[in-house]
Amino acid sequence: MATTNPSVGDANQRALGAFIRSRRERTSPAAVGLPEHGQRRTPGLRREEVAALSGVSLTWFTWLEQGRDINVSAQVLAALSRTLRLSDPERAHLYRLAGELPPAGDLMPGCPQPGQHVLDVVEALNPCPAFVLDRHWDIVGWNWAEAALLTDFAALPPDRRNMLWLIFCWPPAHELFVEWEQQATPVLAQFRMAADEHPTDPRFAEIITELAGTAPDFATWWERHDVAGYQPVRKEFEHPRVGRLALRQSKLIVADTPELQVVVRLPADDLTKAKLTTLADD
Template sequence: MTLGDAGSGRNGARHDGVREGEVPGGDAQQRARKELGAFLRGKRTAADRAEYGLPPVGRGKTTGMRREEIAFLSGVSVTWYTWLEQGRDIHPSRQVVDAVAVNLRLNQAEHDYVLGLSGFTPSPRPVPLAPGPVPAHVQQLLDTLDPAPAFAVSPHWDIAAWNQSYEGLFPGIATAPPEERNLLALVFTDEYVRAMLPEWELTSRQFLGEYRSEAGARMGGPAHVRLVAHLRHASPDFAAAWDEHAVLRFESRQRRFIHPVAGELLFDQLKLVPQDAPELHVVAYLPDADSGTAGRLPLLLPGSPTS
């Protein structure tokens, strides 16, 4: 018998009664961690690289994601993700488990399975692909506020409705696919929007702190995880700011824009929550009384001499 055979009997059985691959004295949590690691590893190695927009590796291999690739998409370190696949005694948060599940593109049943293995109770998680239609009276409120720009956002800051002045301020909002009309995405990835914000560094971080404060318990949901994963990949500025973990409560404040047609615009930003549609927040930009902004607002509307 060689040293490599020590302790093993026929058919892989050990003399201490534990089979090869089992953890001696292992409890249910250990077995769950091992199963979780094996399951994630299997899904990662079977992933289609083309679906992630990634080139083949090695000798033209088109399947299999690297650990560092999934770790990057999920916002965790490679070492930590490696430990997760190895079944180490670590305790991932639900947010992390959801992030890994979403970035491995697990289906609903698989997602619930890894939540269960991680000690979390799966819960219904409806994920609309785009904001649904807003109630007619909310749209009427937005239209009534013209020529002051105004818009309505969903809990994940998807822009669900707006008035003509807001479209004049941000023309891309009307042409963007509905699933891409997100306020954070506009601020961090749209160069037109960035150019209009002279205090972009301050404004973008204020928005992010307010979003984080409002997200609260929704941070474990797939809609939030997808948004953060997408913006981490699309914007290094977002990734750096998100990792600062700033949390800010919304407060009315002045907003300043440099519009290519209307010039400098100074607004007081206000937020309203309709009592009969509390999932929507209406944000209005009211012209500052002493800035001359009110006289330039008609330039944002269709049919103006320079629009």
């Protein structure tokens, strides 16, 4: 007899149901203001209690836990998050299992700073340039090789330590970035995707407003609404001291702080490798 493989949607529904049940069983009645006395066949809250507290029917909630193919709105997800007293990471996981974006203002009040363990890794990558980006593309950590490649970030005001500002508003950018437009447009598309996922984030609004008012290329391209995900890429730079550098760029997500990414630039050829060593000796 032929069988069919379950779809990705079926798998997500089952994972969503299992996750909700696990959190229901971990939530004590006292945590939601209910008495704990009486016979309870399972730990935690009963299904009917979660349904009532979340404003949904018992039948619908049972189907949800069973992994049936039903739609779950963002409003219901918010209600379940409150009822089950989910932590921020748990709430984000719930939304993503349901195919929804976590509410930015609720889940991410601010960007974390990199821990010393992350900064130590970035420093150990010398003489290869490396730096740390937060979700706003603000540069929140760097090694001396990256500073030698671009600029002394410590000398910039904190709100200018931003990759979009450096590309679109920093005067040396057009000379330093070889084929500037080909480098700028995909970066902007990636930034656009991040900004659109956090429409109420004030830092994104600040960056967009400033760049739209001061960088003509930014204002024109922003209106195209182009979006793109990240891909490892080769970038070339015309450095004022050592000349042409060819670098392979990759991003690594910080496991314990996923809002941060370590960007690493590795030499694409032996000549660039030698020039990075020269920069280290300067």
